[in-house]
Amino acid sequence: MDRIAAGLRTAVQELWALIVDDWFLAAGAMAAIGITSLLSRTDTPGTGDLTGWLLVAMVLASVAIAVRRAVTAALPTEDTST
């Protein structure tokens, strides 16, 4: 039983690592898809492909913020030891 549980845990971890490199980015993309799903249910006539462009914009914003976060985290810090 323990071996099965350990195997399942490893499989889930592998799958998670395949998709999620940065939780913030994955959460942002999923939120964008969730919002698109809600917007598509309102079914407003005449909106054409506006909902699609909103999805693109939201996913794009998630990528931009995730990249900026990684860059900020990698910025060289001021050396105060001297």
Place this chain on the structure above:
Amino acid sequence: MLEFLVAIIPVFVASVVECVEAWTVVVAVGLTRGWKAPLIGVGVALAIIGTLVALFGATLVDRIDEQVFEVVIGTLLVLFGVRWMRKAILRSIGVVALSDEHVRYRKTLDALGNEREVRAFDWAGFSIATKTMLLEGLEITFLVITLGSSGDASYPVAISGAILAFVVVGGAGWIARAPLANVPENTMKGFVSVMLTTFGTYWVAAGFGVDWWGGTWALLYLFVVWAGAMKVIELWAARPYREALGARSHHDEKEVA
């Protein structure tokens, strides 16, 4: 003969469009991550489609909700795509070392004295190729069933058209792989990320009922938008990093002097 050609051409042309979409992703993944996993993925996808057709036959069209399928596969492609895009941008800026996976692989290989292959099976490459081929393959299957049963073309003619398109486009992709292999690795990875995100956002929106202007042609302008946006994000995010590095080296130079 003429009748056969007239019957086969619509299926062939429609299947070519779907095959180009599927093979483009497979070739791009093969070039960046190796061929074994994506080609096995293609085989698995074809086996799944073959099994579904054998089990359900022409009723397959009524049994699978294509829109749900598009949302699920599109979501996974978006997740893969944005992950690769973030990494490609960070490599390009210099935050992440170029080709770090390759360096890690070489180090592991050296540590083991090159005695055995240490590279694990590429599940990401396998998964992307399988999903893409499965979605496009099912679309072609629906096309074959629809045209094959509508009287415009018999089933053997419709199936021949689809197989011909699959072989022609796959062969063209295989020939194109040699010149494409000379493209720098990070450029190719960035290209793949743009492509996955383009297909992903297109399919998710289409699955939610969005009618993209121009239909399938929307993939082209979405690709341009994503490629342009990737460059803009790179320029925007690179600035503070390069300014900080510049200030640091200026500070170090002053200390040495």
